[in-house]
Amino acid sequence: MKKNVISTCCVMFSAVTLCAAVPQLKGSAEAAGSMGLTVRTPTGSQMVQALTPKAQQWRFRRGGENWTETHYDVREIWLGHERGAEWKDRRGNRLVLAKPTAFCPALDKEHAKKEDIVAAMDESAEAFKEPTDETLARWAGEFSGKDLGSSALAPDDVSPLASVRLVDLGSDSRCAALFKVASGSWYYVQFDLAQAVKPKERETLLRQFLKSVGVDKTKPAGGGIVMEGRWMTVDVPGYRFKTDLSRSQGLAFIKNAGRLMEAMQAAYRRYVPPQKDLGVSTVRVFATREGYNEYMKGATGESGDRSIGLWSPSHEELLILDMGNSARNETLKTMRHEAFHQYLFYATGNGRHATWFNEGHACFFENISYDAKKNSVRIWDDPKDRRPAAVARDPERYARLVKEILFLSHEEFYEGTLQEVNDRYAAAWAVVYFLEKGAPSFKEFSGYSGVLPAYLAAVKDGKSAQEATRIAWEGVAQRNFVGDFVKFWNKRNAARRYEP
Numbered sequence: 001m002k003k004n005v006i007s008t009c010c011v012m013f014s015a016v017t018l019c020a021a022v023p024q025l026k027g028s029a030e031a032a033g034s035m036g037l038t039v040r041t042p043t044g045s046q047m048v049q050a051l052t053p054k055a056q057q058w059r060f061r062r063g064g065e066n067w068t069e070t071h072y073d074v075r076e077i078w079l080g081h082e083r084g085a086e087w088k089d090r091r092g093n094r095l096v097l098a099k100p101t102a103f104c105p106a107l108d109k110e111h112a113k114k115e116d117i118v119a120a121m122d123e124s125a126e127a128f129k130e131p132t133d134e135t136l137a138r139w140a141g142e143f144s145g146k147d148l149g150s151s152a153l154a155p156d157d158v159s160p161l162a163s164v165r166l167v168d169l170g171s172d173s174r175c176a177a178l179f180k181v182a183s184g185s186w187y188y189v190q191f192d193l194a195q196a197v198k199p200k201e202r203e204t205l206l207r208q209f210l211k212s213v214g215v216d217k218t219k220p221a222g223g224g225i226v227m228e229g230r231w232m233t234v235d236v237p238g239y240r241f242k243t244d245l246s247r248s249q250g251l252a253f254i255k256n257a258g259r260l261m262e263a264m265q266a267a268y269r270r271y272v273p274p275q276k277d278l279g280v281s282t283v284r285v286f287a288t289r290e291g292y293n294e295y296m297k298g299a300t301g302e303s304g305d306r307s308i309g310l311w312s313p314s315h316e317e318l319l320i321l322d323m324g325n326s327a328r329n330e331t332l333k334t335m336r337h338e339a340f341h342q343y344l345f346y347a348t349g350n351g352r353h354a355t356w357f358n359e360g361h362a363c364f365f366e367n368i369s370y371d372a373k374k375n376s377v378r379i380w381d382d383p384k385d386r387r388p389a390a391v392a393r394d395p396e397r398y399a400r401l402v403k404e405i406l407f408l409s410h411e412e413f414y415e416g417t418l419q420e421v422n423d424r425y426a427a428a429w430a431v432v433y434f435l436e437k438g439a440p441s442f443k444e445f446s447g448y449s450g451v452l453p454a455y456l457a458a459v460k461d462g463k464s465a466q467e468a469t470r471i472a473w474e475g476v477a478q479r480n481f482v483g484d485f486v487k488f489w490n491k492r493n494a495a496r497r498y499e500p
């Protein structure tokens with residue numbers, strides 16, 4: 001008897017598994033991001049956010065001239081450009097929607113400058129105005145990673161679409177189609193299924209999807225806000241915020257944060273003059289710890305189970321975990337710190353700075369007083385903050401620590417106990433505070449005024465972090481730094497109000 005029950009269970013179980021192998025589509029259509037379409041997506045699926053493409057810093061040296069260039073993976077940039085929206089369910093079924101606009105550039109190298117990649121894509125754009133089957137087949141082959149000839153396309157009719165080509169990807173777990181809508185634009189849909197599925201079922205799935213395609217008539221939300229699934233994009237001068245905070249909870253906060261960051265960027269510029277155009281900086285604010293950790297794992301390969309903010313130079317995104325209504329000041333403080341790392345990367349086109357300079361400034365910008373009317377900030381040292389409090393207790397110890405940390409590598413700076421790392425942060429903050437506030441405020445310390453500019457000039461010249469640090473401090477090598485620092489710290493109140 002017992003045996004029977006178990007075997008019945010097994011049968012039922014496998015029956016359920018079989019049925020679930022083909023994803024079912026949701027009852028109603030949803031907006032496909034900013035593609036201007038509405039489509040039915042797999043039940044239980046959620047829209048997946050595309051990662052910002054990885055950037056690489058390349059250093060060049062020719063005839064005594066040094067410069068840095070940011071290079072990207074050619075295929076990654078092209079895929080990101082063509083891909084419109086993507087959904088995934090928990091079982092791993094994936095739906096990708098794309099719009100064919102150009103072939104993947106055939107450059108002689110895998111990595112190139114973004115403008116070179118875009119220029120190469122523009123060259124083939126003409127062929128996509130009224131694409132032939134050859135053009136579409138070649139594009140679908142490039143997008144799916146499978147070499148396809150036009151014989152892989154089978155014309156088909158699915159109302160209400162103007163034209164349809166079913167695409168044979170030669171796989172049991174993938175199916176795709178190209179379709180033209182009434183406006184004349186071509187689109188591409190691809191299902192990557194978690195398991196192999198019979199050809200008939202794949203075709204049914206595709207047809208159901210194609211039948212569901214409609215025009216997205218919802219008006220843009222306005223005010224620079226665009227919705228993509230649960231993600232909201234808010235543009236402010238200099239920054240693009242993306243957040244999955246709900247509109248009711250998050251919009252006011254994001255707008256305030258955007259205004260503050262505009263003021264912060266002005267302060268970053270005052271203290272650390274940019275050497276390059278900044279462009280738009282992306283800040284992604286997560287509503288939940290799970291969302292933050294999951295995204296971080298995808299972006300950096302590391303799980304961010306303890307951190308609350310991170311600047312990811314390879315994806316050029318600032319990732320911030322919102323600490324909730326009661327701790328928004330903490331969230332903004334983290335944002336000001338991490339956004340400096342982002343700023344320095346763009347402002348110098350260089351991701352390899354001396355840690356004392358980079359972390360010291362990031363900490364320096366954490367504490368501000370904010371004038372909402374003028375939308376401007378002053379940088380100051382909050383005496384309640386643990387760093388000023390620690391340095392004030394024993395300035396001499398921190399002065400000696402400054403000398404120890406100047407030449408530490410990135411890894412050396414962050415290793416050791418939490419206390420040791422915190423001490424290094426405090427020392428980096430203190431030396432930057434001394435150089436940014438003390439040197440211009442008191443005549444006796446004006447000798448130090450050249451340190452930060454010399455560092456930045458050396459970096460611009462293509463010098464390494466260590467070399468730039470050596471050059472920066474060379475000019476004050478004869479001075480008694482420990483003595484000067486202690487003297488400054490004991491009367492630093494007079495320097496607090498200084499702003500460049």
Ligand SMILES: [Zn+2]
Nearest residue numbers: 337341359362
């Ligand atoms: Zn930092």
